Amino acid sequence: MRPLPVIKICGLREPSNIKEVLSLDPQYIGFVFYPSSSRFVGELDIEYIKGLKDVKKTAVFVNASLEEIVTVVNKYQFDAIQLHGHESVAFCKDVKESTGLEIIKAFGIDSEFDFNQLEPYLLVADYFLFDTKTSIYGGSGRVFNWDVLKRYPFDKRYFLSGGIDLDNFQDAYTFEDERLYAIDLNSRFESSPGIKNILLLKQALKK
Template sequence: MMERQQLLPGNDLKLKVCGLTQLEQIEELTTMKTDFLGFIFYEKSPRYILNHLNLKQIGEIKHRGKIGVFVNESLERIAKTAEKAKLNFIQLHGDESKDFTIELRKKIHPETGIIKVIRMGNQNSDELQQIIHENQSADYLLFDTDSTAFGGTGTTFDWNILNSIEIPLPYFLSGGISLENIDKLKILKQNPLALDINSRFEKEPGIKDLEKIKILKNNIK
């Protein structure tokens, strides 16, 4: 039985494009060697993937970085969806507990990675450190701006707070990343594994602006 592939931060900053809905765009992003493709399985999202593609179609996408995003979903549905869609990673974007992550691990393929989202609101450093400590059963963390919509807001949190804490796992940086603020990444003492982009690189929800994404890729590589 193979162990999960552990991706570690390197010199090259990786890129995740989340909220995909269009097969043609997914194919082009794959050709562009985009590192991670994000599919949202949250029914209240305007980018809910099952309104556009079925699980079989997602499973047939040839890519090693397919991420399924779930919000307060049942263990059984996450496991079944991950299997049918052949997901490489599961992103938990809701209020899932440490115990939930441990139980999920037992139900999914051993190579499937788990990403736990830390929703950044008004926590101080100590509170944030405690939240991170409670979520070390995941393989990766993802820091995103807190919202009732669970992501996709286009709003940035203050990245400086990440310099005041210990981050024990590789992490994704999300929340309003754009061509206008990408240069501020240099303030971070611990580099993210990947940037997670969504609404700032769209023409409308689920329809990506591929030209802007190409510019970003050229800037971060």
């Protein structure tokens, strides 16, 4: 029997909402440092974020500079980094070497996606994240056809993201692939961008 997936709740911003989310015991929480995103964090409470324990605090970047990434992760003492843009293998390697943190490399998936292009990333990413391919780098609330993951040829474990909601959460959680490491919950569990609906999250996690 495969290990059950862990839970990542992404796109957080407000301390009171973060506190409620943490009461649900997710293994990862994510903070978006992409200014064009409706979930862009702006200025977080530094001491509050630094003080969060027993959860992997993940900083999400889209085509950011190495300097920006290093500055942010040091400032808030993040535990993991999600690279959600068109970051090259060499850039991922630089981020890994500069920070020493867990690297999650995201890819937008559609029916034509060529999984072979991931091979060079195997040595520089701790996990992959598969999201629905859009022009806005995630947070679209749209689901891709998970059947395409049958073509994924590598052993590297991955996060499943993209349009997961109350209706399809159980299907995602029980998806038959031993490489599935985590379920990423975001826009479909919100009251407004950056504010998670705790009731919806509780309903899903009860399942």
